[in-house]
Amino acid sequence: MNPFTFQNTTRIHFGRGQIAKLSKELSSYHKIMLVYGGGSIFTNGVYRQVKDQLAGKKYVEFGGVEPNPRYETLMKAVDVARSENVDLLLAVGGGSVIDGTKFIAAASLFTSGDPWLILSENAKFSTALPLGVVLTLPATGSEMNGNAVITRESVKQKLAFGSRLLLPVFAILDPETMYSLPFKQISNGIADAFVHVMEQYLTYPVNAPVQDRFAEALLLTIVEEGPKVLAYRTDYDACANLMWAATMALNGLIVAGVPDDWSTHMIGHELTALFGIDHAHSLCIVLPGVMELMRHAKAEKIVQYGIHVWGIDEDSDDAIINEAIFKTEQFFNSIAIDTRLCNYSISADDVEQVCKRLENRVLKWGEHKNIEVEMVRKILTMRL
Amino acid sequence: MNPFTFQNTTRIHFGRGQIAKLSKELSSYHKIMLVYGGGSIFTNGVYRQVKDQLAGKKYVEFGGVEPNPRYETLMKAVDVARSENVDLLLAVGGGSVIDGTKFIAAASLFTSGDPWLILSENAKFSTALPLGVVLTLPATGSEMNGNAVITRESVKQKLAFGSRLLLPVFAILDPETMYSLPFKQISNGIADAFVHVMEQYLTYPVNAPVQDRFAEALLLTIVEEGPKVLAYRTDYDACANLMWAATMALNGLIVAGVPDDWSTHMIGHELTALFGIDHAHSLCIVLPGVMELMRHAKAEKIVQYGIHVWGIDEDSDDAIINEAIFKTEQFFNSIAIDTRLCNYSISADDVEQVCKRLENRVLKWGEHKNIEVEMVRKILTMRL
Numbered sequence A, B: 001m002n003p004f005t006f007q008n009t010t011r012i013h014f015g016r017g018q019i020a021k022l023s024k025e026l027s028s029y030h031k032i033m034l035v036y037g038g039g040s041i042f043t044n045g046v047y048r049q050v051k052d053q054l055a056g057k058k059y060v061e062f063g064g065v066e067p068n069p070r071y072e073t074l075m076k077a078v079d080v081a082r083s084e085n086v087d088l089l090l091a092v093g094g095g096s097v098i099d100g101t102k103f104i105a106a107a108s109l110f111t112s113g114d115p116w117l118i119l120s121e122n123a124k125f126s127t128a129l130p131l132g133v134v135l136t137l138p139a140t141g142s143e144m145n146g147n148a149v150i151t152r153e154s155v156k157q158k159l160a161f162g163s164r165l166l167l168p169v170f171a172i173l174d175p176e177t178m179y180s181l182p183f184k185q186i187s188n189g190i191a192d193a194f195v196h197v198m199e200q201y202l203t204y205p206v207n208a209p210v211q212d213r214f215a216e217a218l219l220l221t222i223v224e225e226g227p228k229v230l231a232y233r234t235d236y237d238a239c240a241n242l243m244w245a246a247t248m249a250l251n252g253l254i255v256a257g258v259p260d261d262w263s264t265h266m267i268g269h270e271l272t273a274l275f276g277i278d279h280a281h282s283l284c285i286v287l288p289g290v291m292e293l294m295r296h297a298k299a300e301k302i303v304q305y306g307i308h309v310w311g312i313d314e315d316s317d318d319a320i321i322n323e324a325i326f327k328t329e330q331f332f333n334s335i336a337i338d339t340r341l342c343n344y345s346i347s348a349d350d351v352e353q354v355c356k357r358l359e360n361r362v363l364k365w366g367e368h369k370n371i372e373v374e375m376v377r378k379i380l381t382m383r384l
Helices: A018-026 A046-053 A071-083 A095-108 A116-120 A183-199 A209-231 A236-248 A263-275 A279-293 A299-310 A317-334 A348-358 A373-382 B018-026 B046-053 B071-083 B095-108 B116-120 B183-199 B209-231 B236-248 B263-275 B279-293 B299-310 B317-334 B348-358 B373-382
Strands: A004-014 A031-035 A058-062 A088-093 A131-135 A147-152 A157-162 A170-173 B004-014 B031-035 B058-062 B088-093 B131-135 B147-152 B157-162 B170-173
Touching: A004 A018, A004 A236, A018 A046, A018 A131, A018 A170, A031 A071, A031 A095, A046 A088, A058 A071, A071 A095, A071 A147, A088 A095, A095 A116, A095 A131, A095 A147, A116 A147, A116 A157, A147 A263, A157 A263, A170 A236, A183 A209, A183 A236, A183 A263, A183 A279, A183 A317, A209 A236, A209 A299, A209 B209, A209 B236, A236 B209, A263 A279, A263 A348, A263 A373, A279 A317, A279 A373, A299 A317, A348 A373, B004 B018, B004 B236, B018 B046, B018 B131, B018 B170, B031 B071, B031 B095, B046 B088, B058 B071, B071 B095, B071 B147, B088 B095, B095 B116, B095 B131, B095 B147, B116 B147, B116 B157, B147 B263, B157 B263, B170 B236, B183 B209, B183 B236, B183 B263, B183 B279, B183 B317, B209 B236, B209 B299, B263 B279, B263 B348, B263 B373, B279 B317, B279 B373, B299 B317, B348 B373
Parallel strands: A004 A170, A031 A058, A031 A088, A088 A131, A131 A170, B004 B170, B031 B058, B031 B088, B088 B131, B131 B170
Antiparallel strands: A004 B004, A147 A157, B147 B157
16 A cells, blocks of 8 residues: 545535535625536526525525536636625536636635636645535536636636645535436436546555455446436435445545556546547546556556456456456446547547647656557547 | 435544654644553654654653543543643554543543543533544554543443544554554454444445445455454555554444444443453454344345355355354454453353443444343343
8 A cells, every 4th residue: 555645624414405404504604606507406406405595695696607617707707706705605516516616716816817827837826715515416526525627718728726725615415416417417427437436446556455445336336326327317325326436436535545547537638628528428438448558557457347346257367358348338338428439520630639739748647657648649549 | 325424534644654744743733742551652663753753842741541541540631731731632552542532632621520521421512622643553443533432440431422523633544553563452453443344334224335335345354454464563565454444444434324333332341341351352252242133133234244245155144144143253263352251251140240230221222222231131141
C-alpha cells in the first residue's frame, strides 16, 4: 500500500425524504444562491421540495447550467453571486450543476485576474464560497469531492480543477429523485461511475486488498443494480444502491493508498470538447482501447478484474484479458451506449485533429505518466 | 437500504514515516497534553519520534492509562488538563489510550457535576477539547470515530459513550509502529476488528450490497492479513492492510444504511468488568453463542457470510450456518484466543452473577432490541 492522506468532511444525508433536512442545513446562512440546470427539477418535484425548505430565507436563483457546464454561463452566475452577496451556493442537480457550482464558488472570490486562470494555468485560490448539494442524478461523485470539470466553448477546451475548499459542506441524496430521470441520463451515470472506479483500480498491484475489494464491490454493485434502475425506474433499492455506489466511487476513499490512471477521462474530455460526445459515451469509447494498449502494463489487475468482477474462467492470462475487455465493452453496449467512434461519425481524420491539439501539451497521463500523444493516437485508432 | 446521515471529518495520515506530519498538525495549538499508556512507546521509538515533532511547543505528559482505561486514572488527567490549560490532547497509543483521551476531552470541559454522569446517565455535553492521535495498535477503530469505553473499577462497570465532538481532528497511522507489538496485542486487535465488522454485518438483509461487500472485504482482509502479521511482525504490507482494515471497520462507513447488533460487545463488556477477561477474548467467547442462539433470526446473513467469507459449500442453510459458526470460532482459536468460558475458569455460578447484575438494567440489545437477560443466560451457558 502507498502512503496517503485522506479526509472527506462532507455530511451525507441519504434516503427517501431527506430533502427535509435542508432547512436545518441552511439555517446559519444569510443569503443563498440556488443553482440548477435545464429545469428537470421543475417536473420531478425537487424544485418544490427545495423551495419549501427555503421558506423564510433570502435567496436568488440561477438556472440554465448546461451539461458540460460552460465558463461563459457560469461567469454570469459569478456576477449574480457577487452582486447579491450570497454566502452559500446550493447546487440542485447532477454532476454538471455541482461542478458548475464549484467553479462559481471559487471564481466569485477570485481576485487575481480572470477566473479562467484557475483552469488554464492552475491558478491557486485560498478561499471559496461554501456549497451544499441536493443530488438528483448518480454519476459523477461530485457531491462528495472537491473536483470539477468546466468547458470553455469559445476555445473548445474542457479542463479539470479541484480544491479541498470545494468539498460540499453537505449533500442530500434522495434516491426517489431518480424516478423521473430519462433512460439516457441513468445509463450515462452508470457508465461514468463504473469508469471512475476502473480508473482508480485498473493500474498495477500494490498489495492493497481493502482498496481492491472496495473497488470490486462498487463495480459489482454498479453492474448488478444499474440495469435494474434502467428497467424499473421506481425500484427504490436499486436506485439507492446505484446512487451510493456512484458517490463512493469518487470520494477519495478507494484511491487512498493505490495508484490511479485518469487517461480514459483525459482522452474522453478531448472527444467531448471537440465533437460534443456525451462525457459518459466518450469514456466507454476510450476505456476498451486503454485496456487493450496497456494489456501488458496492466495485466495483473486486468486479470484480477476479469476473475473477481466477471467471474471469467480461462486458462491463460491472455485469454482472461481478452474476455475482460470484451465483457467491459459488452456491459456498456448492454446499457445502450455505443462504444466505437464510427457510431458517432468520428473518422481517422478527426482522430488526427484530437492528436494535433494534444501535441502542444505535455500529457504524461496514466499511472506510469507515460501516455503521450502517439499512444493516444493508437488508442483512438483502435476505437474507430 | 435504510436512510442515514454519515460524516467523518478525521484527517488520516497513513504510512511509513507519517509521524513527521505531526508538527504541522500541532502548529495551531498552544499547549498540548501528551497521553499514553504503560510505556511501550518508550521501547518502540514512537515516544522519541513524537517528542521530536513537539520541539519548541509547550506540552505536558500524562502516562499510565491502562488497558480498559479507568475513570479513576483519567480523572487525574482531567485535573492536569484543567490546571495546565491545554488546548489539544494528543493520544499516542492504541484504543485504550484513545478512548481514555476522549473521556479526558469531554470531562475537562464538563461543568454539570461529576463527569461519570456522561457514562452512567448519558449526560449531554456541548463542548470538548480537540484531540489528535498517533496510533500504535490496530484494533478498536477509535482513531477514526467519536466513541469510547471507560471502566470504573470501584463499581466494576464498563460503559460506552460517544459524541461527534470526540472525532479526532487527525490520526497518524504508521504501520511500522506495529513491528514491536507483542503477539497477544496483535491477536487481540485482529479479533476486535473482526468482531466490529461482524456486529455491523451479521443482522438481517436490507438490500445494501455496497455495505455488505465492504464488510466482507474487511473480514476477508483481516482473516488473510492478520495471521501474516502474527507470523512476520515486520511484514510492512500485512501490517498496513490490517491497520487500514481495522480503522475502516469502525468509522461509521460500513454501518451507514444497515442495522447493527452490538450485543456481543455489550455482553463482553460485562465479562471484562466482572472477571477481567481481555476485551477481545470476551468477544471471541460471546460471538459464537450469539450466532448460535440467533441462527434463525440471522439465518440469511450467516449463510451469506459463510459463503462469501469462508467459501462454504454445503447443501442446506443449516449446514452452512453450522460450518460458518465453526469457522468463526476456529479462526479465533487459530490466532491463539480461547473461546470457551471454562478456559478462563468461569463457571455456571459466574454466569449467574453476570445475569443477576443485568437484571436491574433494561437491555434491549441486538438488531431487534429483543436480547434480554434470559437470552444472555442462554448465550453464556452455551459458552461454558
